[in-house]
Amino acid sequence: MRLTIPSSTSSCDDALVALKNVTCSYGYEVALRDVDLVVKPSDYVGVVGPSGSGKTTLLRLLTGDVSPSAGSVWRAKGLAIGYVPQLETVNWHFPVTVNEVVLMASGSGRVLPWASRQERAAAELILERLGIGELGSRHILELSGGQQQRVFIARALMRRPQLLLLDEPASGVDAATRHDLLHLLRELNTEGVGIVLSTHDLNGLATHLPQLVCLNTEVVAAGPPVEVLRPDVLERTYGAPLEVLEHAGLLLVVDSHHAREQAADPQGVNHT
Amino acid sequence: MDLLEPFQFTFFTNGLIVATLAGALCGLVGVFVVLRGMSYIGHGLSHAIFGGAVASYLLSINFYLGAGVWGIVSTLLISGVSRRRSIGADAAIGVITTASFAIGLVLISRYDSFTRNFEAALFGNVLGVTATDIYVLAGVTAFAGAAIFLRYRALLFTTFDSSVADIFGISTARTDALLSLTLAATVISTMQILGVTLVAAALVIPTVIARMLTNSFSHVVVFSTAIGAASGFVGMNASYHLDVSSGATIVLVSAFVFAVVFLATSRTRGRTHAPARTS
Numbered sequence: 001m002r003l004t005i006p007s008s009t010s011s012c013d014d015a016l017v018a019l020k021n022v023t024c025s026y027g028y029e030v031a032l033r034d035v036d037l038v039v040k041p042s043d044y045v046g047v048v049g050p051s052g053s054g055k056t057t058l059l060r061l062l063t064g065d066v067s068p069s070a071g072s073v074w075r076a077k078g079l080a081i082g083y084v085p086q087l088e089t090v091n092w093h094f095p096v097t098v099n100e101v102v103l104m105a106s107g108s109g110r111v112l113p114w115a116s117r118q119e120r121a122a123a124e125l126i127l128e129r130l131g132i133g134e135l136g137s138r139h140i141l142e143l144s145g146g147q148q149q150r151v152f153i154a155r156a157l158m159r160r161p162q163l164l165l166l167d168e169p170a171s172g173v174d175a176a177t178r179h180d181l182l183h184l185l186r187e188l189n190t191e192g193v194g195i196v197l198s199t200h201d202l203n204g205l206a207t208h209l210p211q212l213v214c215l216n217t218e219v220v221a222a223g224p225p226v227e228v229l230r231p232d233v234l235e236r237t238y239g240a241p242l243e244v245l246e247h248a249g250l251l252l253v254v255d256s257h258h259a260r261e262q263a264a265d266p267q268g269v270n271h272t
Numbered sequence: 273m274d275l276l277e278p279f280q281f282t283f284f285t286n287g288l289i290v291a292t293l294a295g296a297l298c299g300l301v302g303v304f305v306v307l308r309g310m311s312y313i314g315h316g317l318s319h320a321i322f323g324g325a326v327a328s329y330l331l332s333i334n335f336y337l338g339a340g341v342w343g344i345v346s347t348l349l350i351s352g353v354s355r356r357r358s359i360g361a362d363a364a365i366g367v368i369t370t371a372s373f374a375i376g377l378v379l380i381s382r383y384d385s386f387t388r389n390f391e392a393a394l395f396g397n398v399l400g401v402t403a404t405d406i407y408v409l410a411g412v413t414a415f416a417g418a419a420i421f422l423r424y425r426a427l428l429f430t431t432f433d434s435s436v437a438d439i440f441g442i443s444t445a446r447t448d449a450l451l452s453l454t455l456a457a458t459v460i461s462t463m464q465i466l467g468v469t470l471v472a473a474a475l476v477i478p479t480v481i482a483r484m485l486t487n488s489f490s491h492v493v494v495f496s497t498a499i500g501a502a503s504g505f506v507g508m509n510a511s512y513h514l515d516v517s518s519g520a521t522i523v524l525v526s527a528f529v530f531a532v533v534f535l536a537t538s539r540t541r542g543r544t545h546a547p548a549r550t551s
Contacts, residue, residue, distance in 0.1 A: 063439045064439075065435075065438055065439050081439065083436060083439045083440070085433065085435075085436050089435075090433070091432065091433075094307060094431075094432050094489075095483055095486060095487050095488060095489050095491075095492045096428075096432055096488070097487060097488050097489075100428070100488065100490065101432075104425060104429045104432065105429070105440050110425075111422055113421060113425065113490070137488075139487035139488075142487075159440065
């Protein structure tokens with residue numbers, strides 16, 4: 001199946017990245033097959049799928065870190081990309097302060113090891129905006145999970161990105177942090193930063209995003225959550241029966257066993 | 273005991289200069305080696321280059337030329353072998369460097385005349401340094417200092433988060449190559465001074481001490497260099513007055529500092545290294 005992410009406000013001309021018939025393999029193993037995708041500044045997209053479905057490969061294709069085995073990737077000239085890695089991959093015992101993490105991505109081309117006044121001012125501004133302005137001299141391990149995540153978002157924002165990519169940003173963080181993250185990303189998207197994130201978290205994160213791509217080596221479906229979070233799409237994506245419940249305008253994805261239990265005692269929950 | 277007594281001897285002041293310089297150089301380069309989890313490569317590379325040192329002596333080739341070529345070939349072989357997925361980098365280092373070291377031992381056993389130089393290469397000979405050794409060490413220190421100063425940002429990002437550094441436009445392959453070259457030059461230039469067996473310690477211990485003292489990367493770089501230099505300086509003086517091996521004393525001084533700092537920071541260590549990820 002080939003689908004293009006629909007953009008609500010932009011024309012095709014202002015695409016940031018476009019993948020056309022992209023297949024990506026590692027040796028004999030196909031990670032992604034025949035993917036068409038266009039990302040525009042107004043897009044705020046979540047990529048969902050099971051482990052090994054190609055989510056990280058898709059993000060890496062967008063960054064240019066991985067090259068396609070077939071098909072083509074087009075990027076806007078001079079495209080500035082910010083990337084936030086999975087927090088689980090960070091070496092938390094590395095001796096580095098919040099300021100040092102943020103400043104390592106300044107991209108000013110400055111050769112001297114120490115930051116310029118402008119770089120320090122830019123870092124301070126971003127940290128203030130993210131509510132961690134007073135933590136600049138702290139070690140990254142001395143922060144809470146939410147603060148740690150904001151440090152790496154701050155690092156990505158130092159590049160003034162047009163496209164922000166986040167790999168599993170909801171992984172291992174609590175509901176309040178997830179809520180703050182959604183709020184921040186929405187704000188950035190409103191300012192014209194295209195956002196693509198991968199997530200396992202269907203209920204905590206994916207259902208709150210404006211657009212989703214369901215991925216299982218190939219794109220199974222793409223569009224707003226109300227359109228793509230359907231039992232047939234989810235079964236093709238995850239290879240297991242899942243049902244979607246709607247409660248007070250919110251979608252809730254559950255496995256079929258739980259759905260049957262809920263159906264026996266619905267209390268205002270409707271099946272979609 | 274007259275602490276200034278040894279300074280009247282040229283061989284001692286020369287030795288003191290090279291020991292301090294070698295300590296600083298190993299402390300500086302060691303930061304990137306240790307924080308990349310490559311502590312073993314210093315140990316391995318010094319053993320690998322030992323084979324080159326023996327071969328260059330027997331072939332009457334300049335030590336630095338022979339050992340340099342041998343070191344680069346060893347590094348390339350390690351890199352090539354470790355690319356095969358079924359063989360990890362640590363195993364590749366183990367195979368290549370011990371094989372190279374074994375070549376050195378075979379050559380020594382075949383040619384008895386090498387016995388004296390063998391001991392110098394293995395355990396170091398600070399007091400026997402020549403003018404060439406001093407110039408080479410000074411040149412390598414200047415090169416390493418300049419390389420790290422000019423590529424500090426790329427080295428920091430690549431050391432901290434190599435896979436993401438690429439995405440942020442940093443050439444990690446070039447940065448890694450520069451670090452490999454600097455490391456090989458460091459090992460070759462300090463091997464004659466500290467000895468094969470002690471170079472690895474000089475690369476690792478100062479950084480480990482600095483890491484316990486600070487959580488800032490820039491501070492680790494400064495502290496590690498200073499601790500390396502101070503260990504060289506103090507170790508040389510101590511070895512003269514105690515009449516014991518210089519290379520071993522330099523390493524023992526840094527090991528003593530490690531023990532003191534480890535005990536002194538044991539109370540705060542638990543707090544700093546507590547598990548994170550709570551919101």
